[in-house]
Amino acid sequence: MKIGIPKEIKNNENRVALTPAGAAELVKNRHEVFVQKNAGIGSGFSDGDYVAAGATILETIESVYNVSGMIIKVKEPIEIEYGLIKKDQIIYTYFHFASSEVLTQAMIKSNAICLAYETVELEDKSLPLLIPMSEVAGRMSVQEGAKYLEKTFGGRGVLLGGVPGVYPAKVLVIGGGIVGTEAAKMAAGLGADVTIMDVSLKRLRYLNDIMPANVKTMMSNEFNIREMVPSHDLIIGAVLIPGAKAPSLVTRDMLATMNPGTVIVDVAVDQGGCIETTHPTTHDNPTFLIENVIHYCVANMPGAVPRTSTIALTNATLPYAVKIANEGWLNACRKDNALKKGLNIVNGNVVYKGVADAFNLKYLNIDTFL
Ligand SMILES: NC(=O)c1ccc[n+]([C@@H]2O[C@H](COP(=O)([O-])OP(=O)(O)OC[C@H]3O[C@@H](n4cnc5c(N)ncnc54)[C@H](O)[C@@H]3O)[C@@H](O)[C@H]2O)c1
Numbered sequence: 001m002k003i004g005i006p007k008e009i010k011n012n013e014n015r016v017a018l019t020p021a022g023a024a025e026l027v028k029n030r031h032e033v034f035v036q037k038n039a040g041i042g043s044g045f046s047d048g049d050y051v052a053a054g055a056t057i058l059e060t061i062e063s064v065y066n067v068s069g070m071i072i073k074v075k076e077p078i079e080i081e082y083g084l085i086k087k088d089q090i091i092y093t094y095f096h097f098a099s100s101e102v103l104t105q106a107m108i109k110s111n112a113i114c115l116a117y118e119t120v121e122l123e124d125k126s127l128p129l130l131i132p133m134s135e136v137a138g139r140m141s142v143q144e145g146a147k148y149l150e151k152t153f154g155g156r157g158v159l160l161g162g163v164p165g166v167y168p169a170k171v172l173v174i175g176g177g178i179v180g181t182e183a184a185k186m187a188a189g190l191g192a193d194v195t196i197m198d199v200s201l202k203r204l205r206y207l208n209d210i211m212p213a214n215v216k217t218m219m220s221n222e223f224n225i226r227e228m229v230p231s232h233d234l235i236i237g238a239v240l241i242p243g244a245k246a247p248s249l250v251t252r253d254m255l256a257t258m259n260p261g262t263v264i265v266d267v268a269v270d271q272g273g274c275i276e277t278t279h280p281t282t283h284d285n286p287t288f289l290i291e292n293v294i295h296y297c298v299a300n301m302p303g304a305v306p307r308t309s310t311i312a313l314t315n316a317t318l319p320y321a322v323k324i325a326n327e328g329w330l331n332a333c334r335k336d337n338a339l340k341k342g343l344n345i346v347n348g349n350v351v352y353k354g355v356a357d358a359f360n361l362k363y364l365n366i367d368t369f370l
Pocket of ligand 1 (some may be wrong): 200
């Protein structure tokens with residue numbers, strides 16, 4: 001199969017959908033890989049790296065779309081790409097259709113095969129192509145939190161690990177899923193005194209088993225959160241209720257009880273945030289201050305570390321890309337139920353119920369195709 005890797009053109013998107021190692025793997029499987037000039041540059045991969053891996057560099061985005069049976073991307077296509085997508089072309093990327101009717105209609109019109117990373121789902125309901133970005137954001141939340149706790153960034157001037165003779169900082173992680181677990185591990189590794197909260201007792205039992213001694217677990221409820229926030233230096237919001245806006249767990253009145261220079265990193269901001277005073281910010285201007293509490297609420301945290309994010313994402317997406325390329329989308333989806341769940345729009349038909357429901361569109365069961 002001919003596989004195209006366009007350069008990402010969304011503002012500030014430095015990731016790329018395939019590493020040179022991924023290109024080499026596809027070439028080894030007897031496929032041809034076409035990479036747009038400078039597509040990997042934001043992630044530290046040169047055109048020469050791709051050529052050495054067996055790929056061909058094409059000058060323009062048009063030529064990449066034109067030649068390819070499958071396009072692999074990171075972000076959803078934007079308007080100037082709509083017209084480049086052809087009938088029967090496989091587009092394998094993050095789409096997040098339910099948040100854009102314009103994109104949904106454009107992909108219906110294109111008659112392409114749209115495989116969305118975010119809905120590829122394993123039997124245990126986990127989302128293997130979303131997990132890597134949660135891992136990045138979770139680990140990064142502590143790095144960012146530590147930075148903003150420094151006095152020059154407006155923080156309390158507290159070192160996460162303390163030093164001999166001085167207590168370490170106190171870190172409260174609300175939500176013990178992927179983001180929360182990675183955050184707690186990082187904060188613990190730096191020597192902080194960490195508490196992780198969740199509403200699932202089963203999850204708390206698991207965390208209690210695997211975490212080091214400087215991580216304690218606590219049931220998440222309003223009473224406990226209210227009691228904990230005044231004494232904590234860094235608070236990380238890592239809650240998710242699938243398909244719903246995150247609940248406001250730290251309320252505005254709680255801010256007044258915190259020490260000036262306390263830092264909140266609300267990773268859940270992309271789902272509305274679990275801190276009442278959250279609003280989305282960007283890497284250019286990541287923080288704002290309310291009641292002397294620093295809020296860091298960047299909605300695409302992995303964007304700050306594109307090299308790590310690119311490698312983490314492609315580690316997860318590549319095995320599926322190889323299956324699609326080797327077997328064609330139809331056979332690959334017949335054989336792999338997780339991948340089948342990634343099909344959202346096929347030849348003008350919406351085959352993912354959530355997307356059809358979001359815009360009152362006709363839903364076609366994907367099994368009609370398989
Ligand atoms: N800002 C970013 O760049 C970025 C990047 C990746 C993920 N995210 C977001 O981070 C959030 C967490 O993602 P995840 O992958 O860890 O999800 P996850 O499903 O793995 O974990 C969510 C956890 O929240 C817990 N929870 C639900 N209600 C709770 C409550 N009231 N109190 C405490 N815990 C509660 C759940 O039991 C679960 O363990 C999501 O909103 C996700 O979209 C943001």
